[in-house]
Amino acid sequence: MDPTIQEEHTDTDQVLPGDEPARAPREPAVVTARPGKLEVKLAEYRDALTGMAAKLREYEKRGRRHEAEKAEIVARIAALEQRNAVLESQREHADAATRQANEQLTAAIQALQTQASEHERVRIALQTEIDKADKAFEIMRREAELTAAARHSELQRELAAEREISAALRNQLETSEQAIALVKAGLESRQQAPDPAAAAAPVEPAGLVAPVAGGDGAPEQLAAVPVLESLDGEKPVSHALSRSVMVIGRSKDTDIRVTGPNTSRRHARVYVKKGSVIVEDMGSLNGTYVNEQVVRRRELHDGDVLDVGGARLRFVKRS
Secondary structure (H helix, E strand, O other): OOHHHHHHHHHHHOOOOOOOOOOOOOOHHHHHHOHHHHHHHHHHHHHHHHHHHHHHHHHHHHHHHHHHHHHHHHHHHHHHHHHHHHHHHHHHHHHHHHHHHHHHHHHHHHHHHHHHHHHHHHHHHHHHHHHHHHHHHHHHHHHHHHHHHHHHHHHHHHHHHHHHHHHHHHHHHHHHHHHHHHHHHHHHHHHHOOOHHHHHOOOOOOOOOOOOEOOOOOEOOOOOOOEEEEOOOOOOOEEEOOOOEEEEEOOOOOOEEOOOOOOOOOOEEEEEEOOEEEEEEOOOOOOEEEOOEEEOEEEEOOOOEEEEOOEEEEEEOOO
């Protein structure tokens, strides 16, 4: 037998997976008639089977991988379901806690509203009592002011009367002192030059105006003494300018005491000299005014209105 034919025959007898059982060898003439086609066909079968085996292995590998992925997904789904169950339980607990907190908050709000209503009722009652107390206090204050004003007016009248008497007494005293001085001077002159005719004649003080007695026997002011008349109050009060220097203010130790709303303790000073009267501010806080004009020092004329801290005085120059 030809070795070439024998080799080809051996290849035809090989059984491949999926192929049918090998057929009986053909006649050498037939085999030798198509040797190239069989080899090509067998090579194609081998390649096809090899590709199918590789694909099968790939499919198996993919199947195993898919099974692993499926198992992993199933495990994840189980974990997620377990997590969802835990979260659902927590949500139920949170909902219960929220409902309880809402109920407590509602109760607290209702309690606060009740307390606020009670506080408002108490506030209104207290405000009513405060208003009543304020009205009562205002009434008492007005009554006290009226009483104080009446008492003040009474004291002012008494003080003015006392000052008039005091001024008249001082004026009389000064007149008496002048008369005594004149008498002493006349006696001294007579002792130095005695004259029987002059001794027999009475001595009259020169330039002296005798005081005039009032209806009750009390001495009155001299007609030539100027005065400051108070324009405040129901009844005018006269202040005689019987001294050469007199102080006006609200202090008790002043010569002319006035109680204006802005009067200083020692507000102004009045000078009386040779028939003229001069007013001078003593550095008061609110100033001194004559006929509504602020002055530092000014001579007063008959009818001038002097304002010392709100207390008004009219100057009257008697002749």
